Each structure stands twice: as structure tokens, then as C-alpha cells.
Amino acid sequence: MTNTPLVSSSSITSKKPKTKLQLIILVVVAVILMVIIVLASWVLVAVNSAKDPNSKAQIVFVVEQGSSIDKIASDLSQDGLISDKNLFVLYAKLGPSRGNLKPGVYLFSPSMSLSKITDTIGKAEIANKKVVFQEGLTIAEMGQKWARAGFGTAQDFISASAPPNRFSQPFLSYRSNPNSLEGYLYPATYNVVVNTSSTDQVNSMLNSFESSVLPKLPPEYQNSTKLNDLITLASIVEKEANTTEDRKLVASVFYNRLKLGMKLESDVTVNYATGKSQTLPSDLSIDSPYNTYKVAGLPLGPICNPGLDAILATLNPAQTDYLFFIADKNGVVRLARTLQEHEANIRKYLD
Secondary structure (H helix, E strand, O other), rough: OOOOOOOOOOHHOOOHHHHHHHHHHHHHHHHHHHHHHHHHHHHHHOOOOEEEOOOOOOOEEOOOOOOOHHHHHHHHHHHHOOOHHHHHHHHHHHOOOOOOOEEEEEEEOOOOOHHHHHHHOOOOOEEEEEEEOOOOOHHHHHHHHHHHHHOOOOOHHHOOOOOOOOOOOOHHHHHHOOOOOOOOOOEEEEEEHHHHHHHHHHHHHOOOOOHOHHHHOOOOOOOHHHHHHHOOOOOOHHHOOOHHHHHHHHHHHHHHHHHOOOOOOOOHHHHHHOOOOOOOOHHOOOOOOOOOOOOOOOOOOOOOOOHHHHHHHHHHHOOOOOOEEEEOOOEEEEOOOOOHHHHHHHHHHHH
């Protein structure tokens, strides 16, 4: 009979400490995981929380070129936009931005989460507003648009467009009215960065004129008084007609009158002088360099800021022998070769 060897008691008891050690390790790991989960949950909640969820404040925040993450964090905290500078630094470095925060002007609120603020700077989502300057607006009317958009007062804009401000665009030296930029603020839709000054906006509009208008003109209009004459007449055409074809016809009438030494006799130039929208008979006798019923040739300068269509229509007028026109009640241009035809048009279309 073969005796099976018995397992020694020492080998049995040696497994117990190992089991206890495993248990301790499991407990420690579980505690660490719990701590990590709790911390991760806290961080997740914290970075997606706002300092003041109910705040309605809007704060312009500027990140300067070369600003460190620590500097940005301190500035945000000082402006009351975040609660924890260290958490911002951590998220900025480990979050989607990976520490790459972009300079620019931003519009923040204490109601925005820390992650939203950080991600906005990381994506360079610069704060801007669209401002629409329609064709044919005067500088004064543009100023009102500027004010309604919330960038400053209308007077700020008007003052930025007048002396002593000096702008460097070469074409400005050929203006007949050196005291005004009327005619040269290019009308368009602009995406304007929040806190842009009126002076910077005016300069931007002058640059747009330079890049959008000048390349479309023949070389002789680039650096001469011919540019001033063209823009001045185009500003009148802009106010007198609504379509490309009508603008070409109206421009032809004015060119024909100028060639014959006739006065332009345009109501819209008188309205520019009086500030009115309608011309009264008494207005036709006012003394003004913009009253083309009394002044021969072109008025002192442009009476509005014309769009490219009016400028090109004036540059390329229709070839006609018309000397008179009216715009009927629907804005359609009615032309005449003689004063008698013109008066008949008035009776037919306006009375």
C-alpha cells in the first residue's frame, strides 16, 4: 500500500498572508480609483460651471500677443470671469487647446463656464458684430448706424471722419473738399471687432475703398482730381436712381448738361446742404457750394458714399442726348430732351 504524502501545514498557512496582501492591494487600488473618479467628476463639474450663472454682464476681454496662460488666468480672475485660476491653467494645458491660447478681443460673461471661456480663446473666436453700411449713406447716417451697433456715439464716428484726423491713403490728397471724407467710406457689411475705435473703422472703410474701387477704374483715375470728380458725380447718381440702367441714363444727363455749361440742378445736392429729405422751392435759392441750382459744375464734393455700381455706372454712362429727367412715384427715371418734354413728364408722372 502506497502512502500519499500529506500537505504540510506550513504550505497551507503560507498562502494566508498572500491573500491578505492581495486584499489590501485591491482596497488601495479601489480607493485610488474612487479618488480619481471623484476628482475627475469634480474637475468636470468645475470646468463646466460658471462663476455667476445668473449674470447678465458682458465684459470685453483682451488677450495680448505673447500673454502667458498664468497671465490670462490672473486677468480673467481679476475681471470676475472665473473662480479658480489654477483650474483654468490646468484645463488650458490639458484640454482641447493644449496650451495654445490665441491673442484677440473677446466678449465674455460670468455666466459662461470656464471651459467655454478657455475653448473660445483657444479657437480664437474673436468677438465681433456685423455692421451694414448701405450704399448712399452720408457720413452722418453712417454714424447713426455705428451708434446703433453699440460701438460709440454717432458724433464719435463723424469726428473720426473729419480733421484733425489724418489718414495715409494716397487718393485722399485729390479731394476737392479736404475737410470731409464724404464719398470715400466704402459702403459694405463689416465684421467689426468689439471695442474697435471709430478712427480704426473709418480707416478700414478707406482701405476698402482703395481695394474695392480703385482697381476697377482706369489708370488716369488712380491719382488725379478725376477721381474726385467721378466720386462726386457718382454720389449724386446714387441718390437719383435705383437701378444700374437708370444710373447710366441719369449719369448721361448730367454729363450732357456739364458739356453744355448747364447747371446740374439736382435736388439731392440741395437736400445735402439743408439736411432735408424733400426739396422746397425756397431751398433752391440757398447759398451753398452744394446748391447745384446756383453753383455751376459739380458741387464742392460728394454728397454721400456711393456704392460700386453707381461709380461704375457714372464711369460708363449711357450715350444719349437727354438733358432732363425725373424719378416718377415708383422711382422709375423718365427722361426728356427739351424743357417742354420735361414739364410734360412732370404733369404725367408726378401730378
